[in-house]
Amino acid sequence: MSTWEQDINDINTALERFLPAATTFPTEIHRAVRYSVFAGGKRLRPLLTLATADIFAVGHQEAMPTACAIEMIHTYSLIHDDLPALDNDDYRRGRPSNHKVFGEAMAILAGDALLTQAFATLATESSFPAAVVVALQQELSRAAGMAGMIGGQVVDIISEGKPVNADILDYIHQHKTGALFTCCIRSGAIMGAASVADVAALTQFAEKIGLAFQIVDDILDITGDDTTLGKKTGSDVSKQKMTYPALYGLEKAQQKADLLLTEAFAALQPFGEAATNLTQLAQTLVKRNS
Amino acid sequence: MSTWEQDINDINTALERFLPAATTFPTEIHRAVRYSVFAGGKRLRPLLTLATADIFAVGHQEAMPTACAIEMIHTYSLIHDDLPALDNDDYRRGRPSNHKVFGEAMAILAGDALLTQAFATLATESSFPAAVVVALQQELSRAAGMAGMIGGQVVDIISEGKPVNADILDYIHQHKTGALFTCCIRSGAIMGAASVADVAALTQFAEKIGLAFQIVDDILDITGDDTTLGKKTGSDVSKQKMTYPALYGLEKAQQKADLLLTEAFAALQPFGEAATNLTQLAQTLVKRNS
Numbered sequence: 001m002s003t004w005e006q007d008i009n010d011i012n013t014a015l016e017r018f019l020p021a022a023t024t025f026p027t028e029i030h031r032a033v034r035y036s037v038f039a040g041g042k043r044l045r046p047l048l049t050l051a052t053a054d055i056f057a058v059g060h061q062e063a064m065p066t067a068c069a070i071e072m073i074h075t076y077s078l079i080h081d082d083l084p085a086l087d088n089d090d091y092r093r094g095r096p097s098n099h100k101v102f103g104e105a106m107a108i109l110a111g112d113a114l115l116t117q118a119f120a121t122l123a124t125e126s127s128f129p130a131a132v133v134v135a136l137q138q139e140l141s142r143a144a145g146m147a148g149m150i151g152g153q154v155v156d157i158i159s160e161g162k163p164v165n166a167d168i169l170d171y172i173h174q175h176k177t178g179a180l181f182t183c184c185i186r187s188g189a190i191m192g193a194a195s196v197a198d199v200a201a202l203t204q205f206a207e208k209i210g211l212a213f214q215i216v217d218d219i220l221d222i223t224g225d226d227t228t229l230g231k232k233t234g235s236d237v238s239k240q241k242m243t244y245p246a247l248y249g250l251e252k253a254q255q256k257a258d259l260l261l262t263e264a265f266a267a268l269q270p271f272g273e274a275a276t277n278l279t280q281l282a283q284t285l286v287k288r289n290s
Numbered sequence: 291m292s293t294w295e296q297d298i299n300d301i302n303t304a305l306e307r308f309l310p311a312a313t314t315f316p317t318e319i320h321r322a323v324r325y326s327v328f329a330g331g332k333r334l335r336p337l338l339t340l341a342t343a344d345i346f347a348v349g350h351q352e353a354m355p356t357a358c359a360i361e362m363i364h365t366y367s368l369i370h371d372d373l374p375a376l377d378n379d380d381y382r383r384g385r386p387s388n389h390k391v392f393g394e395a396m397a398i399l400a401g402d403a404l405l406t407q408a409f410a411t412l413a414t415e416s417s418f419p420a421a422v423v424v425a426l427q428q429e430l431s432r433a434a435g436m437a438g439m440i441g442g443q444v445v446d447i448i449s450e451g452k453p454v455n456a457d458i459l460d461y462i463h464q465h466k467t468g469a470l471f472t473c474c475i476r477s478g479a480i481m482g483a484a485s486v487a488d489v490a491a492l493t494q495f496a497e498k499i500g501l502a503f504q505i506v507d508d509i510l511d512i513t514g515d516d517t518t519l520g521k522k523t524g525s526d527v528s529k530q531k532m533t534y535p536a537l538y539g540l541e542k543a544q545q546k547a548d549l550l551l552t553e554a555f556a557a558l559q560p561f562g563e564a565a566t567n568l569t570q571l572a573q574t575l576v577k578r579n580s
Contacts, residue, residue, distance in 0.1 A: 029444045
């Protein structure tokens with residue numbers, strides 16, 4: 001993703017600014033938070049937010065609090081998902097997961113802190129008019145909440161070890177990963193004061209690209225190797241998690257991802273060249289091998 | 291607290307409205323959330339918010355999203371605090387704690403959900419101008435975050451079993467409980483478009499009453515009985531938690547609470563009769579025996 005290196009650097013610089021220094025008292029929580037935020041994440045979500053903002057010529061610095069708030073939500077969800085009571089993953093991005101380093105108590109609190117800091121960052125760092133900030137808060141809280149990401153995680157947990165069912169699988173993907181993906185893109189549109197029609201087209205794009213991304217992720221869990229991915233592959237299979245490859249087979253899952261990608265790009269047509277960055281980023285995402 | 295029965299009923303009705311129905315898919319998370327939200331809590335924080343709003347003649351229905359958002363933050367913190375990795379409390383308000391009923395995974399997610407729903411409620415249910423909503427979001431996210439409640443909880447955890455120290459004890463109380471108390475009162479003032487001087491006076495009041503409340507809570511952990519309190523007394527002592535009674539002795543701790551109360555009421559003087567409800571509520575809080 002070398003094309004995005006400058007953006008990724010800018011995102012990391014902004015995250016650095018939006019989080020208390022590691023030397024702030026009590027240092028334990030700040031070290032735990034920063035350990036996971038600066039763990040070499042690919043910053044897909046903030047990149048999507050910035051690339052959507054590009055369509056509407058919103059400056060990256062102006063869009064950064066929103067982009068970083070979404071990354072904080074994503075990171076909190078990873079910390080909590082890895083906990084022994086949830087996915088019980090000892091590794092994340094090739095390093096010991098948060099609770100393995102800082103203990104379960106601090107990992108729970110670090111997740112809580114990042115979730116809270118996401119809303120703090122939106123509320124205190126945004127330079128948009130208050131009505132836009134409130135719209136962004138509505139968008140993010142819905143995407144992250146019980147009707148979004150948390151709902152997806154709940155269904156994922158209660159479905160483990162049960163027979164695969166396409167409706168449930170769709171629900172999990174659309175909520176656990178899809179909701180926050182869609183939030184990135186809709187937030188970019190909200191910052192750009194997009195028309196209702198533009199928001200609808202971008203939502204279409206977001207939902208399709210989000211699902212495609214999740215399918216690719218499931219495929220990589222089977223075909224990828226641990227070193228490239230920085231996490232243990234085969235974990236979905238060993239946990240009897242429902243996945244698209246498990247339900248449809250590898251080939252059909254890949255076809256489904258490709259079809260979704262075609263449909264997603266069709267939804268971007270009305271934006272013409274303004275959507276070049278978003279198109280390129282989406283292509284990188286779904287073609288990635290790590 | 292029979293004086294406040296009507297307000298408590300109104301708060302419960304509003305919380306009912308601001309949370310998805312228990313029958314919403316996936317029901318597991320909604321049942322877990324509602325179990326703790328409707329567990330017979332005393333609603334001290336929303337009552338404080340409403341009583342402060344009274345000073346500025348802000349209608350209770352208008353203030354309700356803010357009052358309930360704070361109660362959601364409080365409830366999430368109780369659910370996470372009770373987890374085995376944190377305080378490991380099996381009981382809360384006389385009933386099994388959330389994770390004892392719904393399991394650790396669902397309790398973690400129920401806490402996450404309530405924290406998120408607090409910000410969703412502020413962003414989507416408030417009838418105040420957007421600039422006021424953003425100010426309320428700033429206030430709540432700061433109070434709940436690493437520089438507030440979470441910071442206090444972190445220091446409480448890392449201090450367990452270590453020698454008592456007055457500075458650390460003050461930090462814990464001012465952050466773990468005090469920050470959200472202060473948030474209730476400052477939020478009432480923000481909704482009332484209070485002057486800088488009025489916000490300063492109310493912040494003084496809030497900080498003193500919050501500390502007094504916490505000292506009374508510590509005293510009750512020693513002198514109260516399990517049935518009245520609905521939780522196990524003596525747990526602070528058995529966990530070697532730092533408390534004011536442990537540091538200063540019971541009598542001096544009570545004197546400190548009384549002094550703080552006097553100072554707190556002095557800070558309310560400028561508001562005259564407009565602060566009657568807030569004064570009465572504060573008196574009830576600190577004189578309570580349960």
